[in-house]
Amino acid sequence: MTEGRPWLTFLGKALVILTLGVLFLFPLYWILTMAFKPQDEWSPVGHVYWKPSQWTLDNFRQIFGTAKNTGFFTAAPTDATSSILHSVVAATGGTILAMLVGVFAAYGIARYRAGGSFLPFQILQLRMFPPIAIVIPLLIMYSYLHLVDTFWGLILIYGAVTFPFVVWLMRSFFQEVPREISEAAIVDGCSQWGAFFKAVLPQVRGGLAATALFVFILNWSDFLLALVLSGSNTETAPVFLNGLQSAGAGQEYGPQAALGLILIIPPAVFGLAIQRYLVRGLTFGAIKQ
Amino acid sequence: MASIRLENVTKRFGAVTALSGVTVEINDGEFFAVLGHPGAGKTTLLRTIVGLERPEEGDVYVDGERITDVYPGDRDIAIMFQNLALYPDKSVYDNLAFPLKQAKVAKQEIDRRVNEVAGTLHIERLLKRKPGKLSGGERQRVALGRAIVRDPRALLLDEPLSALDALLRLEMRAELKRLQRELGRTVVYVTHDQVEAMSMSDRIAVLREGALQQIDVPENIYNRPANRFVAIVVGSPPMNFVPVRAHWAGASLELRHDLFSTTVADAASLQGLLADGAACQLGVRPEDVHVTAEPGIPASVYVTEPLGGETVVDLDVGGRLVKALVDPRLELVEGGTVQLQLDGSRLHLFDESGGSLLSAAGDPLFAVSVP
Amino acid sequence: MGRSEAAVGQAVITPGQLLLLFVIAFPAVVAIYISFTGWTPDSGEPWYDAYKFWLWFGNYWEALSGSPFWAAIWRTVVVTVLAVGFEFLIGFGLALLLLKQFRGRSLLTVVFLLPMMVVPAVAGFIFYMLFQTDGPVNAALTFLLDDILNLTGPIHVGWLTNPSIALYSVTVVDIWQWTPLMFLILLSGLVALPDDQMNAARILGASWFHQLRYLVLPMMKPIILIAVIIRAMETLKLFDSAWLLTQGGPGDASSTMSIYLYRTTFIDARWGYASAVAILVLIMVSILAMRAIRPIEAASQETIEELATAEPKDAEIPIEQALDAEALSR
């Protein structure tokens, strides 16, 4: 773009990109190293260990409950294995529900304009409400229906809260399949369902996978809904992390960082896998990269 | 095989009327072209015949049987969409086999029919490939194959050649015609390219904004256009129109222009249609405007466009531009004046609203004289 | 059996409509009912007998006239405006810098994507560690300002403990986590800008600044609008990272609307009042959502490429006008 002295502008640009890079990466560096620091290097007063002097896996042993010495000074349980499993179950269940309901609704809206032109907005509006605003009546309803602290409860709310993303994302994928493909299938003898399953769905396999991964990341990352609706036997990992945070007299940085790191890995891996669709996902299919 | 009849078919999309009162009879085994500009309703016509659109009024008949409410899959009519609509995820073989699978045809019978169609269309070696890996011409043949594999009683083609480049289009035109003759199926062929319609069809229907302008054999569409629109749509460069005034002297009619006048032989048939002194337009195709040595209609050369085989000349005739098609070896100087002769046996007469009054079409009905 | 378009269309959206009903309709009814009462779970009465504690508009009046409600709204607005503002500036700057293809670009883009992938609660925890009084942030600032530039003594800012700074610490976390999304959206917008129009402008003599002012910004308007609206809508809901960072503290210095609602419900246990506040919030958000949805819907119909080469709407029939002899004879 600029026609000025090329090497100076290049240097300027490189400097800015470098500083921003450090600023954005340092927090991740910090949690990564903290997870491998021994207890005395977590947060000694007046000194900061920029990197662990000796790397240790104790924090992870602590998190997975296989720690030999339980000499940690906090009484709070630090075995997070079950909460991680709960997160997997709740996130996967919620994703499956959201996909099942969302994909069909998206096709209905994209192909048949079903539910009128206002339905997509109702669904989008759902995503715009702060979850906390519906949590109170939800908690009342859940206790009335005995869904509190049950996996069905979590799966139902996770499915409902991420179903708008599925509808809007899949709608944008379905809109890319030329209408003639389903019409060709119909002329070739298929029913409307046949045209959908045999001709249209195969064209959006990529979109289906990306949407499922995207919705899994959203469900995996939830904290508030689980905090309110889950109890001791469905507590998810983020809620467990919060538990360690507030309960610990001294700060259990090591184990918390280890658990935090474990929590980051799935979204990071899935996120990079569907990097192409991220913009599209987070803008409800409005912007295609 | 099938004859197709549309009776007073009207189709509206909200405020837009795509087809208004279309009545057309397509004979059995005919290669029938529908010609018109983009947005004239051609595709809607095809979609109504195959059942993807339901007309608000009117009916569709095949072999006399009313099929307006029949489900597209049960009409035994195949359609080839303009964007071909091949199934991108399936191989060529599966694309061709798809319709037969839906009809629950036995496995080896599907195999036989698919290979047979692949043979007629020379796409045997492509069967394993995916549509994405094919060239334009190959994709076009596969789409055609999928349409004819079920041996439908009628075949609808929506501008099938528009995506191909010039050379391939020429080739595919000849092959499409040969295939139609071989299969003997009724074909309804939609195009906006008048050369394609003229060169391939047994009959042409010209459509404008959902209304039928004329249905006739190519020669009549070219030589006896029903109105100004049809005259312009067919033939390139398009027909010229010269304003003239009608003067009746008893039974003979004279068309006066300030540079020349034309007498019409037996004008009895025009008696009621053309009032004395009424303005009307003389239609003359560029190839019927001849630059001659002897005195004729004076005109000045505005610009010449040598095309190699012939030259298109824009001539200023009394302030109006008229295009003529002349022999390239003719030496024409821009700005120079020339004498023109209008071929009396090739002229057309249109009334003010553009409706056709008279077309010579080879008979010497007009006599052009210069005062 | 599954042939009529209308029937199949309705069938496929029914489950979705049921889910909508379950998550919006029923809770809304319960919330409205409770919001007119002083009922709490430990009041010994089941929720459907909440009418025993009927207050009419007491809760609404208390919220609307009370300062904590408006204070929470103000804090949320401050966080949203600051966060979205900085995210846009840094994101757009970064997108412009990385627009030109160069060797490390795709790697750099990945690096800038990572923060967005972090579970918000974990992001809160990370910055909780960073912002400790003798944590790495203060240590780095001391190193920079004290040791190198020796402008100040050692830095011991109470990022999480100083009531006048806590809210801005919460904002920093949101900026760190979501600038990458803004960067990605704006980059995809810039990349989709039609090169031929940029080239045409350059040939006509337009400088870099002219191209930005007359071409880039006007054409990017729809995308910028969407990015800002979606980020604003998400930031209004901020809870996870802020809760892990400060739990709304010190006091309620960094308590966003969601935190305020959570605390009144689960700490002060004032469910009726909290329901009223929730209803007020839902009303405000849906008004905002109405305005916000239009650009999103418009854009999802036409992405930026289609906008740039929009099919001309009124394709006139050129033949008659163009060949009308009068137009030609000059």
Add this chain to the structure above:
Amino acid sequence: MAKIRIDSLTKEFPGGVVAVKELDLDVPHGSFVALLGPSGCGKTTTMNMISGLEQQTSGEIFFDDEPITRVPPGRRNVGFVFQNYAIFTHMTVYNNIAFGLKVRKEGRSKADRHAEVQRIAEIVGLSGSLDRKAGRLSVNDMQKVALGRSMIVKPAIFLLDEPFSNLDAAFRAYMRTELKRIQHEMGQTMVYVTHDQVEAMSMADRIAVMNLGELQQYGSPDEIYNRPANRFVAGFVGSTQMNFLPAALAPSLAAEGLTNGVTLGIRPEALELVPPDDPRAHLRATVGLVEPLGAKDVVHLDADDQPVRVVSAPGRRPHVGDAVGIACDPGRVLRFDDETDMAI
């Protein structure tokens, strides 16, 4: 106006693809030169190098004998009309046309600029739609905007990249006439890229036929049509494709009887159908398909399985399968050497 001299211009893309190979071309002052060739022959790349949008690998371009490699596109005073118009769709027609003046530092007053825009709008026929959004125009009007926008800055050289290929037939003919008239009146040096030989033949004073990055022939339309330098040019130009027949098939047409290693090139218009036993027939064939095109027919024939195309008047239409003789004026037969494809 300026003249262009291109001196052994070469453009090699990073992948090793050579788009343009040692091109030498002189575009005289005020002339209208067409770069003609199939897609991918390097004509658009050449255009981009003249305008400065692309840098050449080697060779030099001179405007009025001044090398311009260092001059950025914005300061070469070049007008460029793109194939897909590249008009600013989000601006009004007025702002599109005025853009060139707005960004150039020439100290024009607002009133001056307004008058200038009105004048240009009048010339290209857009005075009625100045305040309409350019994105909403019809294809034809978009093309007019692209033309007007470039003309207003009075460029020394006007470059057009297949400007009319997206227009419909009738309007294309009209715009060709208009462009030629504007070029005539303003004596503008124009370089016009097209793959449509009809456009090149009808508009250009001189045509440079290119193929695979190399210049095949540079001459007047008449030279290109009647004295093609090689088989590619002969085959590429002409409304109905030229016939290429092995000389052995019609020895009487081959010069001095040498028939091995020679191919005859005859235009379909130069051939005439005659009865099979007519003495003038140089070869016999059977009629295949007849393509009626209204003003003329193209008859596809088969002479011992060599395809032959003959253009004939619509009147006397032969039937499929008839045996006929093909007569031709030997003067209009071209001969090409089989190895070099060059004309003999």
